[in-house]
Amino acid sequence: MIFVIDTSATMTARLAVVDPSGHGHRELFTTSRDVDLAAHLKSLARGQRLTGVAVATGPGSFTGLRVGASFGLGLAKGLGIPLYPLPTLDLHAVRSDSPATAVVEAGRGRVYYRLPGGEPALGEPAEVPTTHPLVGNVSLQTELALIGAGHHFRPEQELRSFSEAAALLLKTAREVPYSSLKLEYMQSFSASK
Secondary structure (H helix, E strand, O other): OEEEEEOOOOOEEEEEEEOOOOOOOEEEEEEHHHOOHHHHHHHHHOOOOOOEEEEEOOOOOHHHHHHHHHHHHHHHHHHOOOEEEEOHHHHHHOOOOOOOEEEEEEEOOEEEEEOOOOOOEEEOHHHOOOOOOEEEEOOHHHHHHHHHOOOOEOOHHHOOOHHHHHHHHHOOOOOOOHHHOOOOOOOOOOOOO
């Protein structure tokens, strides 16, 4: 079983246990502010042996990414099992069978987004091209701003579950050495005087 951790969102943590053979997916969504990864792992794994850990690598919340990656890295290293990086926007995009623009909350009314076949970008809702429906994880306020800018979201019932999407990505994911896990922070920070 592979434990999948996505704590890149500011509001919701998505966790799953995925059987590499394609059976036995279990998932859990919880608030990012109250995420007890060890307890949730115990609940999801139900005593089954872990064979790998996958972590969402961003873009996303600076603190959220670090929490998930640190726990995942420590768990994989401690158990001596493979570690797999999964780009956050890919986790969302693969939920859709048809081309969709993946979006995640970036804060301050902005979103991280990736058009099908494109590179990750950061922008205001009106800056995101309306060429494809959206799929992703944003706050209600940001969702309304995106809809107000002419976007529409793919209905949830038409999408794969988080665990199914993770299992699909894991089929082509490559294990990385523990020392080379890289997180994608797209925003630069500066202090003003």
